[in-house]
Amino acid sequence: MDVLRTPDERFEGLADWPYLPHYTAVADADGTALRIHHVDEGPKDQRPILLMHGEPSWAYLYRKVIADLSARGRRAIAPDLVGFGRSDKPAKRSDYTYERHVAWMSEWLVRNDLKDIVLFCQDWGGLIGLRLVAAFPERFSAVVVSNTGLPVGSGKSEGFEAWLNFSQNVPELPIGFILNGGTARDLSDAERAAYEAPFPDETYKEGARIFPALVPITPEHASVAENKAAWAVLETFDKPFITAFSDADAITRGGEAVFQSRVPGARTAAHTTLKGGHFVQEDSPGEIAALLDGLVASLTQKEIAE
Template sequence: MRALRTPDARFADLSDFPFEPRYLSIDDTLGGALRMHYLDEGPGGVGPILALHGEPTWSYLYRHMIPVFTAAGHRVVAPDLIGFGRSDKPAAREDYTYQRHVEWMSDALEQMDLHDVTMVCQDWGGLIGLRVLAAMPHRFSRMVLANTALPTGDHSMGSAFENWREYSQSVPEFRAGRIVHGGTVTKLTEAEVAAYDAPFPDETYQAGARAFPMLVPDQPDDPASAANRAAWEILRGLELPVLTVFGAEDRIMAGIDKVFQKEFPGAAGQPHKVLPGAGHFLQEDVGLELAQLVNEFIAQS
């Protein structure tokens, strides 16, 4: 598997991002290895918050939340998905599959030997994270679901998602920073837009970002549908506490929080929130509030 690696110089002097890069060597599933970048902040010896980003972001998305977590005494582990951030980027679109993303993240958790994990996931962070949780529930203690889903293809994802997918495949220049900017209410500075563009020096680095929208199961016979249905069966039987925090202005994920609240036993009686003034990338719009809600959730569960 041929992979590209974004030059370190692209990540110099990022806005509000004083965190030390760390790396793992991940099995690429074809006998080779990929380098995965992650952040690991806060004290050791405590169950970590696993902060999982989605499309087309990276661990930079959690930069405002990490200090709130660590100030409360929490360890935070925030990986960059393969194909994103400072992680390696397989060059061919066909190298990216839903199953491989699950296996890559599972490998990372096993290598770090994480236990008593609080998963905080958004967008594809949930699509991948929930599959990982279903495969190794013994590693997790609770989950916070923010603007995410676990689709099986048995129900439509809606017109907003269809429009996004069409855009992601047809737009001549895939500008990650402008996509994040468009998915927020408060809007980004030019420096923040540049930070989201940093992982992608040119189009050749964007195979994973272009591939993601087409990997979402949207038909009952999608390659990932059966595995996602099986994950749902496991997740429905878990008693882990579950909190949903969704952005009121997120049109793509609107209403999916109610599905999680209905299907997950551990969601009963929790202080679920739909936050005003928050779009799809609610970490940008209401990151401090979201982080405080996670801290309170951990303290109370």
């Protein structure tokens, strides 16, 4: 497997991005070494709040959430998925599969030995993050899902179909344009440039390009069986499980209902609706940070009471 690595200078001077990089080496099944980047801000003795991004963003999506949480004395950890951000980028589109992504992030999670995790996941951050919850339920204390799902081949929304067609047919994948189109507010030129930073040219975008086609929307897609097995675990997950979908996302609208009905921990949770588009982290970062801060506080109070 050939691997590309975005030059460090591409990440210098980005708007609202003062965070130091941390790296973890993982190994693909074929033996290829891959470097996964993450941000780790706030007191290291605090419960980790794991912030998982999706397509075609990177940890930069959480920059304001990270700043808010760390100011509240919370620990925020935001990794870049393989193919995104400062993480390594396999060069061929065929190098990326759903199961490989799960395996890469599973090894990352174990190598960093994260425990008592509060997960916030959106888009592919949910498709992969929820598989981590299913694989390591003992490592997670609570989950917040936003604008995401765990599909098992049962179809797609009109919004997703439009996105799939666009992503697979546009000659050049316009990362900044996509992020701006998925937010309720207009991103600044500097913010758009930061989203473009990980991709010096189109050769670096193979992971971003293939992601929409990997979503298991038909019974014939790979990973349908694995996601069904993950659902079987989630249907026993009785820890806090909160839905925080946005009010203006055409791709995932209504997707919270399946979590609220099937996950035991969601049946008594205080769910919320956030203001914003698909990339709700850009539209409601303060609300997300406050939700996560309150969730961690409630977990701590419960533990003290017990």
